């Protein structure tokens with residue numbers, strides 16, 4: 107297990123380096139020179155050269171990369187051209203919001219998708235299964251902004267139980283500020299929980315047709331034990347890989363939800379930064395997302411390995 | 421001890437269900453080994469799964485008939501319900517040792533699970549029993565094997581583990597559905613020897629399913645021959661091989677390779693019927709050399725050839741009734 111973890115960790119580090127090169131290079135291929143945007147049409151060539159030197163944009167690209175990567179390792183992601191402030195402080199709120207939002211969403215997805223998917227599979231073909239599968243279908247196909255607006259209407263406007271917009275950091279307002287994320291995370295959870303529900307149901311049905319499940323039944327253990335120890339345990343292998351994927355997608359695909367709930371998430375930050383051609387911020391955000399993505403994948407891989415003894419490193 | 425009466429299994433929606441196993445009747449006495457032979461698709465596996473209470477849902481279901489264990493009716497009960505009801509005990513091993521064990525659980529845990537249910541023990545006592553079971557099925561290196569996962573074991577070893585799991589249920593009757601078909605010939609011989617030895621030592625009865633008459637001849641006390649979802653002949657093994665009465669049994673023996681026999685093998689002409697296609701008369705009539713009109717019109721009678729020998733045939737061989 108430990109050597110496996112080490113090898114996977116090493117592979118992750120290599121991927122990270124490759125990804126950082128791509129991120130760095132890609133941004134430099136995008137049209138639009140930030141110098142002009144910063145200085146406007148009236149800038150003289152001297153002013154342009156001076157700023158270019160100041161930002162290090164005059165160096166050979168490989169030097170720019172090494173400098174950028176070295177600074178990134180020490181936590182310095184450069185300065186935002188638009189805000190004239192360190193990138194780290196510009197994206198900190200966004201990273202906090204998005205990470206917490208994605209985590210909370212995944213908790214809902216887990217609490218809703220897996221148990222209900224299990225129940226649907228165990229009662230498959232019954233009216234209960236048809237209701238649950240139908241509801242899942244509906245949840246997966248309704249647009250998120252619509253779910254979000256509906257939740258705001260009911261829980262914020264009518265009942266007044268939960269705040270409907272914004273998110274003050276938990277580092278300033280304390281853990282209770284998480285309540286700001288309840289409605290947005292439920293909004294994001296709806297389609298994803300529906301997908302996990304359907305995936306859980308399908309893979310439980312697949313597994314329950316396996317020979318070893320028949321062996322388990324033949325032993326005379328109770329149906330619930332057969333489900334828990336044999337069917338669910340094997341179905342989890344499929345579900346866990348989908349989990350990592352979903353979580354990673356949530357980090358970056360929450361733009362609509364962030365907009366509906368006026369959240370300071372990284373989705374909106376990236377969109378705005380692209381419009382402002384704020385290269386360092388875009389790079390910073392993408393880098394953070396990539397790091398989180400790789401970290402999640404590593405965790406998923408390791409837990410997969412714990413769940414499935416057959417997995418060996420190729 | 422195990423009695424199967426008129427077991428009928430159908431598939432399909434209630435309105436147009438077809439019987440794929442019809443009126444199967446046999447019984448197994450204490451310590452007896454009954455062989456169930458028949459071609460592929462004759463309904464052997466469905467019969468054995470129905471006896472175990474393991475028919476998949478949705479899927480084939482028992483439409484009529486009774487399964488009795490020690491005199492009590494267990495027909496509609498699944499294994500766990502039988503444990504709860506304290507009914508007699510059955511256990512089963514399957515054709516595919518490669519897929520019959522849970523790939524993510526250790527061998528030891530999979531055996532112990534069965535021990536816990538049937539002995540009501542746990543902890544050290546249960547683990548001692550698991551060791552004992554491994555000894556019984558001759559798995560060496562108990563400590564190593566118990567911690568192993570199924571994919572680390574060979575097919576023969578896995579089938580031994582399956583037997584250990586079955587024995588953990590302390591069965592009065594062990595059902596073995598083609599347990600050696602997927603194994604190498606040398607391993608086959610070992611497993612068959614082990615099964616016979618366990619039956620004798622534990623005074624355990626066995627329902628042994630195969631399509632290999634050669635195995636039957638060596639292993640079993642009594643034989644039931646299945647064809648097209650019906651038991652067409654049943655007899656003690658010596659009598660069946662010495663004087664088969666049903667034309668299907670005869671044909672089956674003619675296509676069995678035997679070293680002493682110089683004649684060329686004669687495969688049975690025609691094909692086994694698809695389930696549900698023959699609804700009237702003898703199921704073997706389309707392929708039977710002795711078939712007459714009456715065979716196609718009415719279900720042939722169950723004829724008692726001798727005290728322990730019956731055949732489902734209007735014109736059994738060697739009976740003097742001329743076909």
Ligand SMILES: Nc1ncnc2c1ncn2[C@@H]1O[C@H](COP(=O)(O)OP(=O)(O)OP(=O)(O)O)[C@@H](O)[C@H]1O
Pocket residue numbers: 431440458459460461462463464465466467479480631694695
């Ligand atoms: N779930 C099912 N639905 C419909 N028909 C089925 C089902 N399971 C089995 N059958 C049919 O029932 C018949 C008997 O099947 P069974 O598996 O009992 O045969 P078998 O004698 O065990 O054959 P084999 O030697 O190949 O194992 C086959 O023709 C098969 O097509």
Ligand code: SF4
Pocket residue numbers: 666667668702703704705706708709710711712715720732733734735736743
């Ligand atoms: S009943 Fe008729 S068709 Fe069937 S086996 Fe006997 S002789 Fe052949």
Ligand SMILES: [Mg+2]
Pocket residue numbers: 464465466597
């Ligand atoms: Mg079979």
